[in-house]
Amino acid sequence: MQSEVICVRCPKGCKVKVAFEGGSVTSVEGYGCLLGREYAVQEVVNPQRIVSTTVRVLKAPYQRLPVRTSRPVPKDKVREVVKALAGVTVEAPVKRGEVIVKNVAGTSVDVIAERDLESEGG
Numbered sequence: 001m002q003s004e005v006i007c008v009r010c011p012k013g014c015k016v017k018v019a020f021e022g023g024s025v026t027s028v029e030g031y032g033c034l035l036g037r038e039y040a041v042q043e044v045v046n047p048q049r050i051v052s053t054t055v056r057v058l059k060a061p062y063q064r065l066p067v068r069t070s071r072p073v074p075k076d077k078v079r080e081v082v083k084a085l086a087g088v089t090v091e092a093p094v095k096r097g098e099v100i101v102k103n104v105a106g107t108s109v110d111v112i113a114e115r116d117l118e119s120e121g122g
């Protein structure tokens with residue numbers, strides 16, 4: 001079998017063809033650099049994504065706090081991660097990089113705050 005992956009690691013957007021058989025990659029063609037080769041193989045073998053969303057925040061000037069996973073999670077876990085975060089509420093103040101949820105959806109990946117958020121009124 002063969003999959004074509006458009007590399008998003010740089011604006012060149014190489015179309016990388018990854019052939020595989022029985023779970024093993026047999027050939028990779030069309031990449032412009034090794035970074036893109038690695039990306040394409042990862043996309044075919046075990047695609048992963050950083051999940052960015054928001055959670056509810058109390059005692060802050062805004063109602064939502066932007067958060068993201070500290071590392072990419074398997075693509076097939078993205079929906080579960082978003083669902084796990086839907087009911088999360090935090091209280092200001094929050095520091096950028098602070099862990100909001102540990103081991104989200106059993107992925108061994110933490111969810112962290114994307115920004116500082118002071119409590120309302122300073």
Ligand code: SF4
Pocket residue numbers: 007008009010011012013014031032033034035036037
């Ligand atoms: S393979 Fe390399 S050159 Fe091509 S798009 Fe990806 S990063 Fe850019």
